[in-house]
Amino acid sequence: MHLRSTLVSASVMALVAGGALAEELTIATVNNSDMIIMQELSSKWEEATGNTLNWVVLEENVLRQRVTTDIATNGGSFDIVTIGAYEAPIWGAQGWLVALDDLGDAYNYDDIFEPVLNGLSADGTLYAVPFYAESSFTFYRKDLFDAAGVELPDGQMTYDQFAEIVAKVHDPDNGVFGTCQRGKAGWGENMAFVGPLVNAFGGRWFDMDWKPTIDSDAWHNAVTYYVDLMNEFGPPGATANGHNENRALFADGKCATWVDATSAAGYIFNPDESSVADKTDFFQAPKQVTDKGTGWFWAWALAIPKSSQKADAAKNFLAWSTSEDYVNLVGETKGWVAAPPGTRKSTYENQAYLDAAPFAKTVENSILAANPADATLEPVPYTGVQFVAIPEFQGIGNYVGQQIAAALAGQMTVDEALKNSQQFAEREMAKAGYPK
Template identity: 85%
Template sequence: MKLKSALYAVSALVSVTATATIAEELTIATVNNSDMIIMQKLSPQWEEATGNTLNWVVLEENVLRQRVTTDIATDGGSFDIVTIGAYEAPIWGAQDWLVGLDDLGDDYDYDDIFEPVRNGLSADGTLYAVPFYAESSFTFYRKDLFDAAGIELPDEQMTYDDFAEIVAQLHDPDNGVFGTCQRGKAGWGENMAFVGPLVNAFGGKWFDMDWNPTIDSPEWNAAITYYVDLMNNYGPPGATANGHNENRALFADGKCATWVDATSAAGYIFNPSESSVADKTDFFQAPKQVTDKGTGWFWAWALAIPTSSKNQDAAKDFLAWATSKEYVELVGESEGWVAAPPGTRKSTYANEAYLEAAPFAETVENSILAANPADATKDPVPYTGVQFVAIPEFQGIGNYVGQQISAALAGQQTVDEALANSQRFAEREMTKAGYIK
C-alpha cells in the first residue's frame, strides 16, 4: 500500500466511525515515548477529517501515572483520553472509572488484536482500553563489541551470572562504553519493571499465598544485591536518574554494551534515523537465574476514556483511528515500517513490509504470546502479573519499593535496609487494605 492509499484508508475509517456532530476539543494525557510522539505528529490528519482538535498533555512516565491516577480517582474530568497500561485498565474498568470500548465498529476488527493483549486490557469480558503497542522484554546487545571480545551466545537462555561475566568483559568507560544500562529511576513502572522480572528469575515473589509480603526474603536480597553490584560496577554514573527513555538514548548513542528492556524499543534502536548503532545491534532473551518463569515482562500501552469525559463519542472516534490497522499502515508508510506500532495486531505480523524492515518481529511476537501473567513465579502466588501485581494497592507499594531500591543503588542505604523498609511498608499497606487479618 502506497502512502496515498494509506492516507485514504485512514480518512475513510474516520468518516465511517465519526459520531460527533459538533467539533470538540479533546484533552489527551500521554507518555513521552517515541510511538506517542509519532501519533502526535500524525494526528492532524484525524483533526482535519473530523473537525475536532486535540490538546496534548505530554508527561514523563512517572508524572503521567500520578496525574492520571489522581484525576481518575477523584472524578476530576481533566482528560478526555488517557494513556494507561495493562495494570490500570482492568482495575479501573472494574471500578467503573473507564468507558467500555466494545463498540468501536465492525471495521475496527477486534479479533485482529492479539488475545493476551485484549485480555490484559479487559475486566469481566469488557474491553476498557485499546492498545497502541504491546511489549515483552529482551536483551539488546552490541554485536560488534561481542564479536571483538570473542563472546559467543549460548544456545539456551543464559543466567544472570553469565550475563554479569559478559558485562564485565565489555565494560570500557574510558572509551565511553558501559557494560550495561538498566533502569535506576524510582517507580513501579520504571526501575521496578526491570527489578520485578529480576526477582522472579532469582525465585522471589511479592506475596505468599496468604498475601504476606516477602520482600525481605533471601531471594529478594540476592536479586537486589546482584542489581546494585551490577550497576555500580558496570553501569553509567547517575543511573538512579535513568529510566526507559534515558537508557534508550544512551544505547542508541553507542554508550551501552547491553540493555535489558522493552521489546517495543526495537523500532527505535533498529531505526538508522534515530540510532547510531542500528546496524550493530542484535538481541537475545532476557536472562534467567534459578528459574525461567517471569523473566520477560508483559505490558501494553493503551488509550482509554474516563467516564468523567464530556466528549466520549469524539474520544471513541479518535481511539478507533489511532489504534486501527489503517493507522499501523499509515505509520509504516510515512515513518518507515521499522517504526510501526508493535505487539498489538496480527495483521502487522502478516505484513511482509513490516517483517522485512523489523528483524525483531518474530521474537517480539513470540515473547508477547509466551508471557504468562498467571504463572510468572517459581512458587505459587495469589496474584497475576509479571512485573507488577494486579491489585490496586500495588501502585503505592511498588513506588515505595522502587524508591528504596533506588536509594540503595545510590549508596544512601544498604540493600538490607532497603528491603526491611519495603517489607514494613508493604505489611502496613496490606493490613490496612484488609488482605492480612
C-alpha cells in the same frame, strides 16, 4: 501493501464520521517515541473530522500520578488517558472508565492478539485499546561482543553468565558501559526491570496468604546482584535513568547491553534515530534459578474516563489511532521499522513490516509466551509479571522502587532497603484488609 500514506482510510473515516464536530479533546500521554509519532500524525484525524486535540505530554511517573489522581477523584481534566495493562482492568472494574466494545466492525477486534485484549479487560469488557504491546529482551552490541570474543550460550543465559559477559564488554575509557538498566524509581520504571529479575531469582511479592516476601533471600540475592552490576558496570548517575534515558544512551552507542522493552526495537533499529542500528542484535532476557516471569508483559493503551463529556468524539479518535490503518500509516510515513508493535496480527502478516523489522517474530513470540498467571517459581495469589494486579500495588511498588534506588545510589544498604520495603508493604496490605 497498503497505499494510504497520506490519507485517513475510508474504513476508519466510517468510524469517525458519526462523531460530533468541533470538539476539543484533552489527551494525557507519555513522552515516548510512539506517542510523539501519534501526536504528529493526529493532524490528519483533526483535518478529517474537525475535532482538535490538546496534548498533555508527561514523563511516565508524572503521567501515572496525574492520571491516577484525576481518575480517582472524578476530576474530568482529560477526555483520553494513556494507561496500561495494570490500570485498565482495575479501573474498569471500579467503574472509572468507558467501555470500548462498540468501536464498530471495521475496527476488527479479532485482529488484536488475545493476551493483549485480555490484559486490558475486566469481566469480559474491554476498557482500553492498545497502541502497542511489549515483552522484554536484551539488546546488545554485536560489534563489541565480537571484539571481546564473546559467544552467546545456547538457549536462555543466566544472570550470572550475563554479568560475566557485561564485564568483558565494559569499556568506560572509550565511553561504553557494560550495561544500562533502569535506575529511576517507580513501579513502572526501575521495578519493571527489578520485578522480573526477582522472578528469575525465585522470588515473589506475596505468598499465598498475601504476606509480603520482600525481605526474602530471593529478593536480597536479586537486588544485591542488581546494585553490584550497576555500580560496577553501569553509567554514573543511573538513578536518573528510566526507559527513555537508557534508550537514548544505547542509541548513542554508550551501552553494550540493555534489558528492556521489546517496543524499543523500532527505535534502536531505526537508522534515523539510532547510531547503532546496524550494530545491534538481541537475545532473550536472562533467567537465573527459574525462567518463569523473566520477560515482562505490558501494553500501553488509550482509555476514556467516565468523567469525560466528549466520549463519542474520544471513541472516534481511539478507533482511528489504534486501528490497522493507523499502523499502516505509521509504516508508510515514518518507515516500517517504526510501526507500533505487538498489538495486531495483521502487522505480523505484513511483509513490509517483517522485512524492515528483524525483531518482529521474536517480539510476537515473546508477547504470546508471557504468562501473567504463572510468572513465579512458587505459587502466588496474584496475576502479573512485573506488577501485581491489585490496586494497592501502585503505592507499594513506588515505595519499593524508591528504596531500591536509594540502595543503588549508596544512600542505604540493600538490607535496609528491603527491610523498609517489607514493613511498608505489610502496613499497606493490613490497611487494605488482606487477606480478603
